[in-house]
Amino acid sequence: MSTALETLKSRLADVNALHSAVALMDWDQQTYMPHGGADARAIHTSTLSRMAHEMFVADETQKALQGATPEGPDDEALLRVVKRDLELATKLPSKLVEEKTRLASVAHEEWVKARAENDYASFAPTLARMFEIAKEEADHLGYTDDPYDALLNQYEEGGTAKDVRAMFDAIRGPQVELVKAIGGQPKVDDSILYGDWEEAKQREFTLMLIKEVGFDLERGRQDTAPHPFCTGWSIGDTRLTTRFKPYIGSAIFGSMHEAGHGVYEQGSPEKWDLTPLAGGVSLGVHESQSRLWENIVGRSLPFWKRFFPQLAEKFPVLSGLGAEGYYRLINKVEPSLIRVEADEVTYNLHVMVRFEIESAMLKGELDVKSLPDAWNAKYEEYLGITPPSDADGCLQDVHWSQGSIGYFPTYTMGNLLSYQFWTKLQEDLGDTDALIEGGEFGKILGWLRDNIYVKGRSMPPKDLVQHVTGRPMDAKPYLDGLKEKYSDLYGL
Amino acid sequence: MSTALETLKSRLADVNALHSAVALMDWDQQTYMPHGGADARAIHTSTLSRMAHEMFVADETQKALQGATPEGPDDEALLRVVKRDLELATKLPSKLVEEKTRLASVAHEEWVKARAENDYASFAPTLARMFEIAKEEADHLGYTDDPYDALLNQYEEGGTAKDVRAMFDAIRGPQVELVKAIGGQPKVDDSILYGDWEEAKQREFTLMLIKEVGFDLERGRQDTAPHPFCTGWSIGDTRLTTRFKPYIGSAIFGSMHEAGHGVYEQGSPEKWDLTPLAGGVSLGVHESQSRLWENIVGRSLPFWKRFFPQLAEKFPVLSGLGAEGYYRLINKVEPSLIRVEADEVTYNLHVMVRFEIESAMLKGELDVKSLPDAWNAKYEEYLGITPPSDADGCLQDVHWSQGSIGYFPTYTMGNLLSYQFWTKLQEDLGDTDALIEGGEFGKILGWLRDNIYVKGRSMPPKDLVQHVTGRPMDAKPYLDGLKEKYSDLYGL
Structure with missing residues (x-):
């Protein structure tokens, strides 16, 4: 029995x-x-x-x-x-789940068309229904303060709108200020990074990079897909995808990003393999790992002191830049319209716009008709630019059409947590620049594994952050980190 | 309701x-x-x-x-x-299925080891148990005349040992005679077909071939695997694999073979997609399609009159052969030890040995201890050669270790049926040499689709053969076909 x-x-x-x-x-x-x-x-x-x-x-x-x-x-x-x-x-009643699934499939088609034709009005009624469904979902899931809490909790256990507001309140001012200060400096010309880069060489180079930082290719692989992602079946089989674009950084930083998700999955304890305790604990913490490897390690100067010679060997046209020159160009900051193409400094401002809008929509403080204007006003306020069209504005992301409402803030949580974890890692390991330049990624990965990956899903994400760093999620390490890096880069 | x-x-x-x-x-x-x-x-x-x-x-x-x-x-x-x-x-009682599954996994490891070490004795007890299980299976499945009937029926609906014996009786004499007659002729030197062929070029060439003969790459693909196979999920997604070896024919004829299975699956009626009526009707009929495209089309002179120039362009070292010379070499007949490397003429003799042995084992007329001697005696009798070791003899095939007993004859059924269907196709379409040389594969494929593929699994295989050719399976077209082709090739 x-x-x-x-x-x-x-x-x-x-x-x-x-x-x-x-x-x-x-x-x-x-x-x-x-x-x-x-x-x-x-x-x-x-x-x-x-x-x-x-x-x-x-x-x-x-x-x-x-x-x-x-x-x-x-x-x-x-x-x-x-x-x-x-x-x-x-x-969630299965009737609601079914309606949402059906609507999402219709909405996706309508969204693709509306974006292509810059026709927000045609998509608005479907979007309105999707937000109604999100409200109904929140009611079924239950909440105390804010319907947003119920939705966010699905993606980030224990996350609340209050946390998210506090997070954005903490970074809004300093980030906008930093962007403005950078905007006052001479523009960086990174046009040399755009070209017809040979795919096979990009593949070889990115495979070398992800292997060097510790992604185990005996227990994983990398393929090509239209949109990069990381997926897996066991700690023995975790797979990344990447894509090749005219910007040389696309495949490189996309690969580092997905490899960050990948090493997290590969570092999950064997005893929990194939059970609900395996893998990453939440979207925010997962994103902290991808952003850590992509931005803190991958866009650092010591990283390119180590790897630029190999990049220049594959693509000699870049060799004149040197590691320092290349480092400057890949960290170019410029307010832009499209979130997925945003640099490290402006990225969160894009997320903030989305959170504020979806939050207001859920509360009935904003309706779908007014959404494009609200969107454009916030882009002007936070980024200093106005989208010339809804296609480049409120129609750019796929998420709401899929019914993923209450999800965007996990991107910013990931950014903040990446620096918060890194700061603690530096306290424990010392001179991380030397480790990176020396290629001692095993020490960095070992720290992350022993402190984060080894916990799988066994602790709620908030407990994990407290356990690892001794405090709740905190914007300070992130703001300090950005300020230090970009003051130096832009001579502020 | x-x-x-x-x-x-x-x-x-x-x-x-x-x-x-x-x-x-x-x-x-x-x-x-x-x-x-x-x-x-x-x-x-x-x-x-x-x-x-x-x-x-x-x-x-x-x-x-x-x-x-x-x-x-x-x-x-x-x-x-x-x-x-x-x-x-x-x-089949689930206890028996479970034991067989477990034994098969052990047996596979033992078989690999025994083959590598040429140590039949270590594998014999497991093989004995596998044959006992096969007997028990036959008892559970039920039969009238011969336990073999119950086993074969799993692979080939309605197939009986009596049919198989009649089939082998019909071909044994003429095949052995043909092999002997060819053996009396000067040896063909095909050493030029062995080399270090560039994989990418082989891939391009074989992809071109399978596309030309009608395998739809919008509804299928070809990848690399250690052992070539064909698999699929719908008429919209049927996949082949191939492999690259030092013999130039390996990838070419392997690809044609798998594409033959593939076009059968792709030609299944849309209305039955994803139901038990979809796909090929039996192993024998499926094999008839792969062998038809591999041997009757792919190893014909008109086929190489059409495609040799493109082959020679990719591999200029072959260009001196010309289409006729190449045709001669790829149809070289020589008794050999290993079934999967056998030529078209000797292939069935290998199958015959296996059938006769598994049939005698099931009836208790032969025991595992005597199997290697029985094997070697039959190779001497039918092929005129004696295996120097069990590794090259009775240990060469994986099938019995997997418990696939009663399966081998479907290979020979496929060979016979390929010529039987082809003869009828020729009656209907006329000059098939001209069609092949002219690249009009659509007409050939169209006939196969309209007469065979369109039936899916809706008719039992015997009914299908009768329906398409107006008679039961018959060795005559096959024997006539081989005799004509090889008399000409070897000047008999």
């Missing part, structure tokens, strides 16, 4: 196998699947997703969870995580 | 999604999966296979099948096919 705990674990293993199948089907669709496979793939993934959901929320799972007696701290953590996941999965 | 037929179809769709997941996981494992993913992959595929099996044999499926009322001939065919599949799936 199985115990309730064994029954629970066995059901979770079945659910894990189904999710793994869907994840492989998604990976395959974005990398290798021939065009003609799309219809069948949609049927297969939706069928398997439904089966996984049915199996997870079934009475048998609920009963097994209720009856399960933990046999130690790992089991306690498992039960806590499963209880949370199960509550989230069951609180 | 759903009808029983609707319930059945819905359950079959779920089973199809699960099988698709396992097939994608298998494809991925053989093409792109990093080494470290193997353990998790084994867990995921076995979990999903178990779920698919449980869902298929469940009472709900059985009841839905019993209660289903067909609404037309398609439904009638569906119910017939599902009834057969379900009977096969339920007749």
Whole structure:
């Protein structure tokens, strides 16, 4: 006779196998699947997703969870995580989930068209319904202060609108000021970084980089996809994708970013492999790791003192820049319209606009009709530029059309946490510039693994931040870090 | 309220999604999966296979099948096919299936080791148990005349040992005679076909070939794998793999072979996509299509009159051969030890040895201890050569270690049927040499599609052969075809 705990674990293993199948089907669709496979793939993934959901929320799972007696701290953590996941999965009525799924698929098509034709009005009614659904979701999930809390909590356990506001209040002033100060300096001409870069050489170079920083290619791989992502099935199989663009930094920093997600997944404890305790704890913490490797390590001067010679060997046209020159160009700051192309300094300002708008929409303080004007006003206020069209303005992101409302702030959390973790790492490891220039990435990765990755999902993200850094999420290390780096770069 | 037929179809769709997941996981494992993913992959595929099996044999499926009322001939065919599949799936006790699965995994390791060390004795006890299991399987599946019938029927519906014996009796004498006659002629020196052929050029050339003959790369792709295979998920997504070896023919004829399987799958009717009626009807008929494109088309003179110039352009070292010279070399006949490297004429003799041995083992007329001697005696009798070791003899094939007993004859059925179908095709289309040399493969493929592929699995294979050619499987077209081709080649 199985115990309730064994029954629970066995059901979770079945659910894990189904999710793994869907994840492989998604990976395959974005990398290798021939065009003609799309219809069948949609049927297969939706069928398997439904089966996984049915199996997870079934009475048998609920009963097994209720009856399960933990046999130690790992089991306690498992039960806590499963209880949370199960509550989230069951609180939303399946009718609402179904409507949202159907609407999202329609909305995506409408969004693509509206963006292409710069026709916000055609998309507005669907967007309005999507926000209504988000409000209904929040009601079903439940909240005390703000409907936003219920939505954000899905992506970032325990995250609240209040936290997010405090976070943005802390950085808004200094970031806008820094952007303005940089704007007063001479413009950086980085046109040499644009060209027809040979794909095979970019691939070799980025593979070398991610391997050097510690992404294990025996337990992972890198492929090409239209939009870079990281996915995986076990600590033995975590995969990245990248893409090749005319800007030489696209593949390089995109690869470093995804490798940051990848080393987090690869560093998850083996004992939790294939269970709900495996992998990264939240979107914010996950993003802190990708941003740490992309920005703090990858866009640093010591990093390029180490790797610029190899880059210049592959692309001799760049060799005249030298490591220092290249470092200057890849850290060019300039307010721009498109979030995904924004530099490190202006990035959060884009996120802030989105958070403020989605938050106001949820509260009914802003309606879809007024959204484009509100968007443009905020771009003028925070970035000093006005989008010439809605296509380059409020229609640029895919997220709301998918129903991902309450998700944007995790990008900024990741930015802040990357510096907060790094500051603690520096306290423990000392001269990180020397480590980076010396290629001793194993020491950096080892610290991250021992302090963060090894916890998997066993601690809620807020507890993890407190545990690792001795304090809650804090903007200071981030603001100090940016100020130091860019004052030096721009002679402020 | 759903009808029983609707319930059945819905359950079959779920089973199809699960099988698709396992097939994608298998494809991925053989093409792109990093080494470290193997353990998790084994867990995921076995979990999903178990779920698919449980869902298929469940009472709900059985009841839905019993209660289903067909609404037309398609439904009638569906119910017939599902009834057969379900009977096969339920007749074997799960305890036996489990033991076989476990033994197969042990046996595979033992077989690899035994082959590498030429140590048949170490593998013999496991092989003995595998044959006992095969006998038990036959008992559970049921048969009238011969336990072999029950096993073969799993691979080839309605196939019997009697058919197989008649087939081999019909070809044994003429094939052995033809091989002897060729052996009396001067040896062909094909050493120029061995070399260090550039992989990228081989890939380009084989992709061009399979596209030319009609494999649709919008609905399929070709990757590299250690052992070539064809797999798929829908008529919109059928995939081939190939491999690159020092023999120039390996990738070329391997690709043509797999593309033959591929065009069969791609030609399945859209209305049956993702249902049990989709795809190829049996292993024998499937193999007839791969062998038709590989041998009858791909190893013909008109084919190389058309494509040799492009081959010589990629590999100029071959250009001196000309189409005729190349045609001679790729059709070199020579008795050899290894089945998978055998030429068209000697191939069936290898299969015959295996059938006769597995058949005698099942009846208890031969024991595992005597197997190597029996093997070697038959190689001497049919091919005129004696294996110098068991590694090159009875240990060469993976099949028995996997428990695939009763499967080998489908290779020879495929060879015979390829010529039988081709003869009928020639009656209908006329001068096929002109079609091939003119690159009019669409006409050939069109005939195959309209006469064979369009039937999917709706007719049992024997009925299909009768329907298409007006007679049961028949060795004459095959023997006539070989005799004509090789008499000409070897001046007999």
